[in-house]
Amino acid sequence: MVGKVITKSKDITRVTLDVEEIPKKWYNIAADLPGGLPPALNPGTKEPLKPEEWEAIFPKGLIKQELSTDRFIKIPDEVRTALAQFGRPSPLYRARRLEKALRTPARIYYKREDLSPVGSHKPNTAIAQAYYNFAEGIEHLTTETGAGQWGSALSMATAYFGMKCTVFMVRSSYDQKPYRKYVMKLYGANVYPSPSDKTAFGRKTQAEDPDCPGSLGIAISEAIETAVGTPNSKYSLGSVLNHVMLHQTVIGQEVRAQLAKIDERPDRMIACVGGGSNFAGFTFPFIYDKLKGKNDARFIAVEPESVPSLTGCSSGESRYDYDFGDTAGMTPLLKMHTLGHDFMPDPIHAGGLRYHGMAPTVSALYDKGMIEAEALPQDETFAAGMLFTRTEGLIAAPESCHAIASAIRHAQECKRENKEEVIVFNLSGHGLLDLQNYATMLGM
Known part of the structure; x- marks a missing residue:
């Protein structure tokens, strides 16, 4: 094992770090992208989205990070503690x-x-997202999941912070990978195959194609619809956004x-x-x-x-x-x-x-x-x-x-x-x- 002792040997099979070596800051590549990161646009006006326009689905802490051009962003102590609890640093x-x-x-x-x-790697952001929502008093998060790794991670993170979670799982994976949904349910989440009968968009999709295998795009739509229509809820995304x-x-x-x-x-x-x-x-x-x-x-x-x-x-x-x-x-x-x-x-x-x-x-x-x-x-x-x-x-x-x-x-x-x-x-x-x-x- 290689911990605090620094070795130059290439004969090492495993290299580990101590808990104290969990990073203390996140790196934000938006600070270094040549030309900058193209802004998200309001689909109606085609103008760059204003911070308050994100607030229907995300907490202010995450919106601030999404729009930040700071090169490094401090990781809260509570998040680092949870990262250590769930396996960081990894070998x-x-x-x-x-x-x-x-x-x-x-x-x-x-x-x-x-x-x-x-x-999987998904707890790295699930923990952070649950923390920022919890810190702003949000009680319920909705999300999508494909194979189930992200849904499992967010279910675990919301359970850690005492929150509720609803997951829309792409139907083909829901059928192929039944044990993923059992993991999510063990953490206390509600899990539905997407397209589902729980949302207007899900019912519309089912009516148009009863055998639809689903997609992450459809599941995202259902999760956002549920977040917007449920009191004290926000949406949580497992990838894509900065x-x-x-x-x-x-x-x-x-x-x-x-x-x-x-x-x-x-x-x-x-x-x-x-x-x-x-x-x-x-x-x-x-x-x-x-x-x-x-x-x-x-x-x-x-x-x-x-x-x-x-x-x-x-x-x-x-x-x-x-x-x-x-x-x-x-x-x-x-x-x-x-x-x-x-x-x-x-x-x-x-x-x-x-x-x-x-x-x-x-x-x-x-x-x-x-x-x-x-x-x-x-x-x-x-x-x-x-x-x-x-x-x-x-x-x-x-x-x-x-x-x-x-x-x-x-x-x-x-x-x-x-x-x-x-x-x-x-x-x-x-x-x-x-x-x-x-x-x-x-x-x-």
Whole structure:
């Protein structure tokens, strides 16, 4: 174990940090985006949204963060205490057995965000969002969830602060992943398959398509409708908006400290993307370092072939433009890479990546050529996940398998070119509640 003792040895398999080393500030990339972050627009006037126009769905503390251009924002002590309670800081591992199986000269590391009580990186922002709502006297939060990681995290966070929670879970995942909804209900949340009969928009969608598999866009619409129509309630979002991105930067800041302990610098940093939050949290602190000339890393966002919000721009499947974040058109207009807010994704097993748009911050970075993107087929990602299980002993979430598959591709490239590079990827969640998806894909 590597804690306070600093070592320069690359023979270390696991690098840990002490609780005192949990970051004390979030990093806000809006301070450093060339040209700034395009503002959210009022869909009626097409003018930049005023702070008070956000207040129907978000508390003032989070609105202030969303609109902030401060480079660093202090993490409240109450939030740091809760982060420690639920597993921070998380360890960094060297994937030695995977390297051996691939016969690559590359050194592969992965950040273990699967060790939280709900098995993903999502508590990093769920805790912060619940705290800021609780501090302003809000009693009830509503949200959407795809595969269930976000819904589980917010259910846990609201239980921690003594609040109520309502979750609209995309119907295809609700059916594919029944144990996720049991987790949410154990934390005291109400969970409904989306589209549901609990909202006007859900009933309208069901009437138009009784077999609709649902989408994150539809679930967001239902959650916002419920928040606006329920006393003392607000809406909570698991990805996309900048306050969510900055809450996740505890991940990258920890990775930076861990790599420094073993005298490593990343050449390639890889994470899956749906809305963009785990990729943002993992890479943004390093992008800040690159802007300061401290590294020359490549940053690679990996998405499903069937939901190509970034990579689809070259083929015309997607565009970089203002669009709604939900299907019903209830959100502000956000400038992002989008497949269109009415896009209905295939019911792939990586339910957390089935979103029509990409976070405005991630979209802006991609538009400016500061990050790269790849789209991978579902069968390759599951095969990569199986290899990871058999070498490293861990079962990764279907979403995280995209990062694993990309890391394998890049390690194989290093082998072909005889490059001894450092590849670091984010293991954003475990797949212990996704075993039926593995069984289906691998013919078990």
